[in-house]
Amino acid sequence: MVCVWVGNADGEGTPKLTGIKTAAPILFDVFDLLPNSPPFVIPYRNLEKVLVCQKSGYRAGLNCAVADYLYMPINAKKSTLCPYHQLIHVNKTQTYRVNTVCAQTNEMLDINWFVLPPAMAYYYKIRHPDYQSLPPFDPLCLDEQDTYRTIELIYPKNNAKVYIPIQIDGEKGKVIFNAAHRNPKSKIYWWLDDVFVATTINLHQIQLNQKFGKHHITLVDDKGNRLMQVFDVIGK
Numbered sequence: 001m002v003c004v005w006v007g008n009a010d011g012e013g014t015p016k017l018t019g020i021k022t023a024a025p026i027l028f029d030v031f032d033l034l035p036n037s038p039p040f041v042i043p044y045r046n047l048e049k050v051l052v053c054q055k056s057g058y059r060a061g062l063n064c065a066v067a068d069y070l071y072m073p074i075n076a077k078k079s080t081l082c083p084y085h086q087l088i089h090v091n092k093t094q095t096y097r098v099n100t101v102c103a104q105t106n107e108m109l110d111i112n113w114f115v116l117p118p119a120m121a122y123y124y125k126i127r128h129p130d131y132q133s134l135p136p137f138d139p140l141c142l143d144e145q146d147t148y149r150t151i152e153l154i155y156p157k158n159n160a161k162v163y164i165p166i167q168i169d170g171e172k173g174k175v176i177f178n179a180a181h182r183n184p185k186s187k188i189y190w191w192l193d194d195v196f197v198a199t200t201i202n203l204h205q206i207q208l209n210q211k212f213g214k215h216h217i218t219l220v221d222d223k224g225n226r227l228m229q230v231f232d233v234i235g236k
Helices: 019-033 074-078 119-126
Strands: 048-054 068-074 085-090 109-114 151-155 161-164 175-181 187-192 195-201 207-209 213-221 226-234
Touching: 048 074, 068 074, 119 151, 119 175, 151 213, 175 187, 175 213, 175 226, 195 207
Parallel strands: 161 226
Antiparallel strands: 048 068, 085 109, 151 175, 175 207, 187 195, 187 213, 213 226
16 A cells, blocks of 8 residues: 655645645655556446536436446445535526515526535635525515525634644734635624624634633624634633
8 A cells, every 4th residue: 555645744734735736746656666566457346337426526416417427336325415406496697596485487497506505615616716606585585594504614613622822922823713605795794702803805704812711703794694603712
């Protein structure tokens, strides 16, 4: 077995040293130095062709527009169907989601949409700028409840223990809070321990300096969607 890992000596990864760009080339160089061996025999008797969603890598569901048959372990047939391709109802211009409260059925389009949770979408869009966020609900759909998660705190996670190191100048550092919103143009209002601290637009990131102990942070967007999480600032 050959294994290659690239990072810091203490076991911590480095953002610019990714596996596919740094570790993988070293791995293939090592393979080239190894003695010749018989070609790898694919164990077809332990594999079965499974229809896989091209975008998510899950087993393809009914709403996955592009899928391929791939050889997978037999048990893969028991894995979850793709949860990210969903059927939504939109108006004819595809600018709003609608339902029968605010649109006639002949004015509605049923389309498949690739829907990622906010934190996953935040990272996915870095490599896939063509990712399309869900359109908002038509304002006339007053009774419609949006079942999709709207705000997500990327860091810190709920119930996280956060250690704040001392910086070179001897001062205590700050915690960088990073959030994602399904609508990138929305505003987020931040409260720390019920005290208003900031408003963010587009880039939802703030720095705060907290005392040791338990805290709670609350995020509210301009539509009233709310998220509250707790975290614990610890010492050495």
